[in-house]
Amino acid sequence: MSVLHRILALFRAQAHSTIDRLEDPVIMADEYVRQLEAQQAKARETVAEQAGNLGLIERRWQRSQEEAAAWQRKAEAAVRAGDDNQALLALEWRRTLLATAEEYRLQYEAQSQHLAQMREQLLRLDEQLRQARIQRDLIKVKAGRSRSRQVLHGSNQQPLMEGLDRAEARLDERIAYAQAQADLQQRSAEMRLAALEPGVTIEEELAALKQRIARE
Numbered sequence: 041m042s043v044l045h046r047i048l049a050l051f052r053a054q055a056h057s058t059i060d061r062l063e064d065p066v067i068m069a070d071e072y073v074r075q076l077e078a079q080q081a082k083a084r085e086t087v088a089e090q091a092g093n094l095g096l097i098e099r100r101w102q103r104s105q106e107e108a109a110a111w112q113r114k115a116e117a118a119v120r121a122g123d124d125n126q127a128l129l130a131l132e133w134r135r136t137l138l139a140t141a142e143e144y145r146l147q148y149e150a151q152s153q154h155l156a157q158m159r160e161q162l163l164r165l166d167e168q169l170r171q172a173r174i175q176r177d178l179i180k181v182k183a184g185r186s187r188s189r190q191v192l193h194g195s196n197q198q199p200l201m202e203g204l205d206r207a208e209a210r211l212d213e214r215i216a217y218a219q220a221q222a223d224l225q226q227r228s229a230e231m232r233l234a235a236l237e238p239g240v241t242i243e244e245e246l247a248a249l250k251q252r253i254a255r256e
Contacts, residue, residue, distance in 0.1 A: 069176035076169045094151045101144035108137035
């Protein structure tokens with residue numbers, strides 16, 4: 041289950057528990073908006089944290105590539121010096137670092153997609169909150185008109201009750217919408233790493249390096 045999914049699940053449990061105890065549509069609307077605002081703040085914090093993790097993965101990926109290139113240069117220098125043992129050791133380190141860089145690359149791609157999904161989810165949550173605030177204001181206006189009619193017409197309660205029912209139905213729809221949006225998944229980098237097939241041996245790589253240097 042994704043981070044935003046867990047946040048939404050926790051919010052729904054708290055929101056239902058609180059809203060179910062409320063009867064006044066204005067209070068109910070205010071509470072719903074408050075819950076959405078808290079959810080939005082937590083979601084923004086989570087997105088920022090995941091963006092920081094993505095930057096860290098990218099830096100480690102780049103560093104592994106740079107270190108692999110440095111060991112490649114050491115292997116070439118060893119071949120020119122006629123030191124095959126040192127050349128083999130350098131090529132072994134280069135291969136290890138390239139494998140590490142590939143792992144970071146896959147993690148970066150998976151994290152990038154996951155972060156993009158989280159940001160899209162956050163945008164939908166922002167829009168949901170905007171609509172909820174508008175709806176809350178409309179409910180307050182309608183509640184004010186209903187109170188005015190009560191003062192003018194006395195005991196005619198039916199229009200007010202119908203307005204409350206509609207307000208409650210609209211809030212239920214907003215909660216259902218929040219539930220429908222909570223579906224984020226993260227791909228596993230391990231599955232893609234498992235698909236990588238072994239390449240040539242270190243000895244074959246050394247022989248190829250010797251041939252290239254000999255042609256220079």
